[in-house]
Amino acid sequence: MPTTDDLADELAIAVGGADIFAVYQPQVSLESGSIVAAEALCRWRHPRLGDIDPLTMIGVAERSGVIHALGRRMLDECLDALAGWRETGRDWAVAVNVSPLQFEDDSFAHDVATEFEQRAFPPGSLVLELTQDVESVGEPVVLPQLHMLREVGVEISLAGYGVNASSLDGLEGVPLAEVKLPGDLVRSTGGPALVSLRDKVEIAHAHGLRVVAEGVETLTHLDIAVQLGCDRAQGFLIRHPDSDIGFP
Template sequence: MRLTGGVVTNAELVSDLGEASARGELFAVFQPQFDLANGSIVAAEALCRWRHPKHGIVPPDTFIPLAEATGAIGAIGRFMLDQGLRAVVAWRRLGLPIGVSVNVSPVQLSTEDLVDHLGERIEAHSLPAGALTVELTESRPLDDFADIADRLRRVRALGIGVALDDFGAGHASPEHLEQLPVTEVKLDKSIVQSGTDATWRELAERLRGARARDLTVVAEGIETPSHLRRARDLLCDRAQGFLLGRPLERASFDALLAR
């Protein structure tokens, strides 16, 4: 693979990734999520970035799979959880009741201590559990579905929201909406950006269960006015994407909120 600093191998990245958090190379960015009814920012998705000292910014699509494969995803997940919750505390001090969502890998969810850790960190930051949503990706089949569903029910029992990410990417199903304690469905950007009329009709049918359960439906990947119109046509509740707001580091995101 080739990054900004030249050619680099997976082995080199794996070696460096283990110490990236301790060296302060990982950082969080926040992408705003907008209410389509009134245009206000109602939440932010916390996203991890890696600024490698030699190779520059390493794309998440490159280092997250490596982190999952090597077990480093646990440390990254804990780092991102605290970054997200600290941001929410700061926003609430300003009188802004904005929630935050953090991505949780099925690999993380398979560990016994994740649920307890989520509860402990919410309590440590003195936040209501509803200020946090965990996003479970559906871009690949879920192994050990029964165990994952059980742990998500425990997460939901704490009051934390549960979002089904990448819905429509090929593996999510209406049955998952019934079997998982989901509070939010995030449409995969491929649906919003390049779906056909037939795709949208099928998606509307798949979302019928979500509507019946009063779940929040979020459109991702809004990059053009036509994407935004499509999200409205699909009756989405919220939207996020470059057209509306790019991922920003905390200082820039705070400035956006101030405006």
């Protein structure tokens, strides 16, 4: 197995080629049952090692600084996919994970906002999903850039909602549009836990936030998402992540 440094060097090279690619997992509206969005997930198919675990890849990217080039590559792919969907009459949104480290690049938010406006995408069609600790979302280096993005119609999503007491404490100034319930919560919820999590969904709705249930793998999980009052769901029951962005 290559060392972390070796993987970082190889990842820096791979970012510019076909070994790095996006797969897309659709989200459905629980009201209509229709696909309304798709989350882009980054994959690395190493020529010798095969598919690299995504958590390993992101860890290497963040520690080495390659996260900036990797993040921009993924955003470019997402915006191209979004344009392609719209050309074929699919008015879906695309969501992509971003690391708070990407906001250390002063030009990151400005570049995303500029391209989003230049390509005339409608508000809400690009969602940036923050996946790290919620404390980082309110950091001074991140918050102004989130507001810049929100002003041009890019939505901000927060993963991991419902894990701690309220999950919105300290985030009053963050321009969120969406929160996501992690799959392990959705899959294990029942009885009193269902009531507690439903209360958190109601809190999110009271703040005007959309709620997405992740990790929906069975009809039982889907029923739980409905009982919780979620707006959208994604998971293997609906579709596995797929590089075919048409989702026929």
